[in-house]
Amino acid sequence: MPTYNPFFEHPDRIGTDLTAGTDYAPLECGGVWKIFGDAPGPARSMADGGGSSQEILDETGCVVAVRDVSFKVRRGETFVVMGLSGSGKSTLIRCLSRLIEPTDGEVLIQGVAIGDLDDQELRDLRRHRMSMVFQHFGLFPHRRVLDNVAFGLEVQGVAKADRYERAFKVLDSVGLEAWSDYYPQQLSGGMQQRVGLARALCVEPEILFFDEPFSALDPLIRRDMQDELLSLQAEMHRTLVFITHDFQEALKLGDRIAIMKDGVFMQLGTPEEIVSAPADDYVREFTKDAPKIKVVTVRAVIAPLPGDQEIRTSVPSNSVLEDVLPALLAGSEPIGVVDEQGRLIGQVDREAVSTLVGG
Numbered sequence: 001m002p003t004y005n006p007f008f009e010h011p012d013r014i015g016t017d018l019t020a021g022t023d024y025a026p027l028e029c030g031g032v033w034k035i036f037g038d039a040p041g042p043a044r045s046m047a048d049g050g051g052s053s054q055e056i057l058d059e060t061g062c063v064v065a066v067r068d069v070s071f072k073v074r075r076g077e078t079f080v081v082m083g084l085s086g087s088g089k090s091t092l093i094r095c096l097s098r099l100i101e102p103t104d105g106e107v108l109i110q111g112v113a114i115g116d117l118d119d120q121e122l123r124d125l126r127r128h129r130m131s132m133v134f135q136h137f138g139l140f141p142h143r144r145v146l147d148n149v150a151f152g153l154e155v156q157g158v159a160k161a162d163r164y165e166r167a168f169k170v171l172d173s174v175g176l177e178a179w180s181d182y183y184p185q186q187l188s189g190g191m192q193q194r195v196g197l198a199r200a201l202c203v204e205p206e207i208l209f210f211d212e213p214f215s216a217l218d219p220l221i222r223r224d225m226q227d228e229l230l231s232l233q234a235e236m237h238r239t240l241v242f243i244t245h246d247f248q249e250a251l252k253l254g255d256r257i258a259i260m261k262d263g264v265f266m267q268l269g270t271p272e273e274i275v276s277a278p279a280d281d282y283v284r285e286f287t288k289d290a291p292k293i294k295v296v297t298v299r300a301v302i303a304p305l306p307g308d309q310e311i312r313t314s315v316p317s318n319s320v321l322e323d324v325l326p327a328l329l330a331g332s333e334p335i336g337v338v339d340e341q342g343r344l345i346g347q348v349d350r351e352a353v354s355t356l357v358g359g
Helices: 040-048 053-060 089-096 119-128 145-149 151-156 160-173 189-202 219-236 247-253 271-276 281-287 321-330 350-358
Strands: 027-036 063-073 078-083 104-109 130-134 207-211 239-244 256-261 264-269 314-316 335-338 344-348
Touching: 027 040, 027 089, 040 053, 040 063, 053 063, 063 089, 063 104, 063 264, 078 089, 078 247, 089 207, 089 239, 119 151, 130 189, 145 151, 145 160, 145 189, 151 160, 151 189, 160 189, 189 219, 219 247, 239 247, 247 271, 256 271, 256 281, 264 271, 264 281, 271 281, 314 321, 321 335, 321 350
Parallel strands: 078 239, 078 256, 130 207, 207 239, 314 335
Antiparallel strands: 027 063, 027 104, 256 264, 335 344
16 A cells, blocks of 8 residues: 555545645546456557457457546646447546456556555545446436435434535535425436436545546537536636546647547547648547637737837637638738737738638
8 A cells, every 4th residue: 555645544524625725736647558358468468569459359259448548637628538349438437436347458547556446445436536427317316406416415414404514505506596495207308318417526636537428418408408518617626537528528628638549549639630630530520610719819929019000909829710700701910929928929811810710
């Protein structure tokens, strides 16, 4: 066991950031593999040698679901793993929370290797430091909404009055305080998913895992839930790992996105990096219909300042193209670009924007 274990040295500090001021990342994994089957060794050797998933399955009877995945999630970041069915994304998130055991590699949460935790420590970790939200809501049909939301605190042993007080606050944050005495089956699908989100938030976790939580919802409800999550994240600044098969959802929610195929990260970057510079043809297929003007910033089309023309209008360098397009269409003059200190560092013009969007 590690000599420093922030999960359990201060059990009274539930809901606080036990690693404030440290260099620990909330979540980090290195060289994670997950191979299903009775011959993981030969399957790993074939995978290391470049064998395809089908070749490995035919030869060994094993499925290589996750292949040598490494990444680090920053504090307060929304890290999205996007992939089609069978890409390994849901298996990966279950390895991160140790719902399933990785075949190889290491997962660190706040500097602690969770593979080293015994059963009780793992339960404490899940009760106090992380929460999960699944596609299927998993609500207790015989419990009121309030009791569903407060369930995590009940498991922690929090007194009823205290857990109800916290549950009411969280329900209010997701717009469901008036529904506290109802039962899940009396709510719509979107409302039930809000209850699931409230239950996850109620224990004030440092890390939240989302496994395609909105994919079963109608498009309009799904959009509302995405907006709700963005609003809550802007207020609470939690560390989120979000799994989706929807590229538009990934662009909307993610600070960074990992695109996964056959258990491998094909590209990891910001939405802007992925849309403006896809790593290969597979990633490029997802970006073809992406709303570039909503994602790409003026940094991607910045040009040197003109030597003989006055810049009358300027925008911050992190402005997306959608913000500057009306001004470009309204006149022929270029628009200046300023850095965080307000210094003029370049310009953007209509032709450059048109070329990028058209490309």
